[in-house]
Amino acid sequence: xxxxxxxxxxxxxxxxxxxxxxxxxxxxxxxxxxxxxxxxxxxxxxxxxxxxxxxxxxxxxxxxxxxxxxxxxxxxxxxxxxxxxxxxxxxxxxxxxxxxxxxxxxxxxxxxxxxxxxxxxxxxxxxxxxxxxxxxxxxxxxxxxxxxxxxxxxxxx
Numbered sequence: 001x002x003x004x005x006x007x008x009x010x011x012x013x014x015x016x017x018x019x020x021x022x023x024x025x026x027x028x029x030x031x032x033x034x035x036x037x038x039x040x041x042x043x044x045x046x047x048x049x050x051x052x053x054x055x056x057x058x059x060x061x062x063x064x065x066x067x068x069x070x071x072x073x074x075x076x077x078x079x080x081x082x083x084x085x086x087x088x089x090x091x092x093x094x095x096x097x098x099x100x101x102x103x104x105x106x107x108x109x110x111x112x113x114x115x116x117x118x119x120x121x122x123x124x125x126x127x128x129x130x131x132x133x134x135x136x137x138x139x140x141x142x143x144x145x146x147x148x149x150x151x152x153x154x155x156x157x
Contacts, residue, residue: 005086048072051112053084056097056143063101063127065108072111073099075153078118082149093145096156099127100138106131112141114153120146123155 013028041058045051048071055061056076065071075081082089101110108129114121130137140157 008086008088010088045073046071050074050115051076053080056081057084057095059095059097061097061099063099063108063110064103065105065110066103067105067108069107070109070111072113074113075115075119075121077115078149078151080115081119081143081151082145085145089145091145091147094142096140096142098138098140101127101129102137103129104131105129112139112153118149118151120152122152125155 011030013030016025016027018025038059040060041054042060042062043052043055043058044062044064045055046063046065047068051061051073053076061073063071063073076084099110099112101108106129108131110127110129112121112125112127124139127139128135128137139155142154142156144152144154146152
């Protein structure tokens with residue numbers, strides 16, 4: 001036909017069992033052994049602009065303002081993120097993306113701002129420029145679905 005959503009693989013660990021007179025079992029976990037790979041698409045951004053959902057889902061954004069000064073990168077709205085996610089992406093589900101600021105100009109920090117509605121930023125939202133050995137010029141953010149078309153974006157590193 002005309003295509004549709006790709007399939008989703010969901011692993012649900014089981015709850016620990018009970019034991020009469022003994023110790024109850026521990027709940028299971030999902031463990032990936034060996035090398036884990038993920039397809040990453042790098043999106044290059046420069047001056048103040050909106051981050052697309054494709055860039056978020058691609059996983060890696062580079063920032064290089066080209067002597068234009070500090071920049072603000074605004075996330076999509078909650079509704080835009082929800083529209084681009086599989087139908088079974090629900091409360092508690094998450095994905096990560098990173099921003100690496102490759103500018104060596106001290107005045108070119110990047111601030112990540114929440115989209116117009118449905119997104120709340122949590123933690124330090126500034127990604128410093130790569131102007132010195134002490135600069136933290138990269139950040140990883142976790143996008144967590146917190147409700148219908150509502151997302152919290154946490155800086156995790």
